Amino acid sequence: MLDIWFTENHTEGYKVSWRIDKILHSERSRFQEIAVVESPDLGRALLLDNTVQTTTRFEFIYHEMIAHVPLMIHPRPQRVMVIGGGDGGTVREVLKHPTVETVELVEIDERVIQVSKEWLPQLSSALNSDRVKILTVDGLQYVKEKAAHYDVIIVDCTDPGGPSLALFTKDFYQDVYNALTEDGIMVSQTGSPTFSPHFVEAVKGIRQVFPCSSPYLTCEPSYIAGFWSFTAGSKKYALDTVNQDRMAAITTRYYTPEIHRAAFVLPKHIQEQI
Ligand code: AG3
Structure with missing residues (x-):
């Protein structure tokens, strides 16, 4: 068996590695290095x-939690x-909600879409729906041009750095707030929350703008073995509201x-941090 390992450095001193069988694709786009690899334990990544x-093995956890909660x-x-x-992947979960009429996918790098269409059909086939509108523009700018229009805005971005850095600032959260309808949620x-130096800053930024806000946690083994966070901001509804009757129409593997x-x-130590 090949002994090739992928390693992600979470901090200077904490790395996560998993074996890969194959590099299926690799390129440099205008924005970033894009690769698709096959792993015996995580599937296609x-x-x-x-x-x-x-990763195809665990993506359902992340995508269900980022989409169904709001x-x-x-x-x-x-x-x-x-x-x-x-x-x-996120769009696929959003489309499970029959009330949703349109999903705009605002992705800055069209090569990510193309590569996913080729190698990750389990996620990307959702993009062919006629309820989906794809815009390959900078979300940061796009959101500024909108006012009181969306019910839900989901920021499924890379970690802060490169094109995503500005997506973790209070100014951006304010633009998202303005783009939402009066009862909107982001x-x-x-x-x-353990290793990202930006976690606390992002939580505080969202809290400064939205009347109801909180991080919520899940475990996504593709990233690290411990918690991964999302942060929700809501103009009107409490975050523990669940319109339970609508669950009947939706099939999930993780979300309930x-x-x-x-x-x-x-956990208490996270409450104390934020
Ligand atoms: N969105 C970003 C996940 C964060 C990954 N971070 C990391 N590995 N350090 C993923 C896009 C999924 N639709």
């Missing part, structure tokens, strides 16, 4: 700048925007209303 974005809080989500998320992935509520229960 999308890497951007040597950072794992998603969509189940909102009583009737119709217009949704996804910033980043060019692999299509969620952003906010990294590892109980998981939704439990995810907002934070």
Whole structure:
């Protein structure tokens, strides 16, 4: 067996490695290094700048939690925007909600979309739906041009750095707030609460702008073995609201209303940090 390992450096002193069988694709786009590799334990993985974005074995956890939490809080989500998320996994989950009329996918790097279409059909086939509108523009600018339009905005971005850095600032969260309708909800992935130096900053930024906000946690083994965080901001609805009756229409493997509520229960040391 080949002994080739992929390693992601989470900090200077903490790395996560897993064996890869094959490099299926690798290129440099205008924005980043894009690769797709095959791993015996994680399945097919999308890497951007040597950072794992998603794996076919565990992507359902991340994508269900980033999408269904805000969509189940909102009583009737119709217009949704996804910033980043060019692999299509988040859009696939959003489309499970029959109330959703349109999902705009705002992905800066069209090569991520093309590579995902070729190698990750389990995620990207959702992008062919006629309810999806794809815009290959900078989400940061795009969101500024919109006012009171979306019910839910999901920020499925890479970790802060490169094109994503500005997506973790208070100014950006304010633009997202303005782009939402009066009862709108946003969620952003906010990294590892243990290792990301940007976690606390992002949580505080969202809290300064939205009347209701909180991080929520899940475990996604593709990134690290411990917690991964998302942070939700809501203009009107409490974050533990779950419109339970709508679950009947939605098939999930990870998300349940109980998981939704439990995810907002934070360990004491994380509460103390934020
Ligand atoms: N979005 C980013 C996940 C964060 C990965 N971070 C890391 N490995 N350090 C993933 C896109 C999935 N649709």
